[in-house]
Amino acid sequence: MLKIFHVPGTRSVRVIWLCEELQIPYEVQLISFAPEFRLSPEWLKMNPVGKVPAMTDDAGLSMFESGAMVQYLLQTQGAGRLEPSVDSTEYSQYLQWCWFAEATFARPLGEIVNHKRAIPINEQSDTAILEMQTRSRLCWRAVGDAVGPEGFLCEEFTAADIMMGYSMMLCDKLAPTDESANASAYWDRLKQRDGFKIAVEYGAGQPSPL
Numbered sequence: 001m002l003k004i005f006h007v008p009g010t011r012s013v014r015v016i017w018l019c020e021e022l023q024i025p026y027e028v029q030l031i032s033f034a035p036e037f038r039l040s041p042e043w044l045k046m047n048p049v050g051k052v053p054a055m056t057d058d059a060g061l062s063m064f065e066s067g068a069m070v071q072y073l074l075q076t077q078g079a080g081r082l083e084p085s086v087d088s089t090e091y092s093q094y095l096q097w098c099w100f101a102e103a104t105f106a107r108p109l110g111e112i113v114n115h116k117r118a119i120p121i122n123e124q125s126d127t128a129i130l131e132m133q134t135r136s137r138l139c140w141r142a143v144g145d146a147v148g149p150e151g152f153l154c155e156e157f158t159a160a161d162i163m164m165g166y167s168m169m170l171c172d173k174l175a176p177t178d179e180s181a182n183a184s185a186y187w188d189r190l191k192q193r194d195g196f197k198i199a200v201e202y203g204a205g206q207p208s209p210l
């Protein structure tokens with residue numbers, strides 16, 4: 001059985017959402033986001049930099065990077081679902097958006113979280129937050145331009161939309177904007193998916209870094 005270590009509002013949402021879409025059995029273990037827990041020797045064995053999420057199974061699997069978990073589950077249990085085939089013309093775009101979601105879009109958003117949580121608020125951090133919001137909104141608009149008024153990142157809904165959905169959620173909270181009607185409508189479409197709704201319900205009401 002897969003076990004997903006989860007804190008509400010964090011990237012484990014992606015993994016739970018994917019399991020729901022693919023109907024992969026899993027269990028969720030809620031953990032604390034307190035630095036004392038995340039930096040404990042016990043948790044550092046699960047995630048060597050003290051972050052969330054982590055995922056294990058009964059056969060010795062142990063992973064700590066959300067995008068890699070998504071890719072691993074697709075390859076081992078996806079049977080071709082939720083990703084275009086490697087020889088399709090859209091496969092390169094699929095990969096690009098998966099990586100963009102975490103490497104480019106989530107990066108300034110993560111900095112906003114850090115500045116709000118861990119760095120004392122002063123004039124410098126305010127300036128940094130504004131700068132990171134501008135960078136995040138650029139990504140929000142780029143996604144809107146890519147999906148158009150009714151679409152997804154590929155011809156159909158794929159795991160790239162799950163990767164991006166978490167980044168859209170962060171942006172909506174930390175750098176909200178109505179600059180792209182397409183992006184706002186896309187975010188509304190993602191929020192309506194049952195898998196997303198279930199993923200964000202785990203631990204709702206518990207402390208969250210968002």
Ligand SMILES: N[C@@H](CCC(=O)N[C@@H](CS)C(=O)NCC(=O)O)C(=O)O
Nearest residue numbers: 010011050051052053064065066067
């Ligand atoms: N690239 C990593 C990022 C992990 C990450 O930044 N997790 C956040 C929560 S969503 C965290 O634990 N932040 C705590 C910190 O950076 O101190 C992934 O996708 O799993």
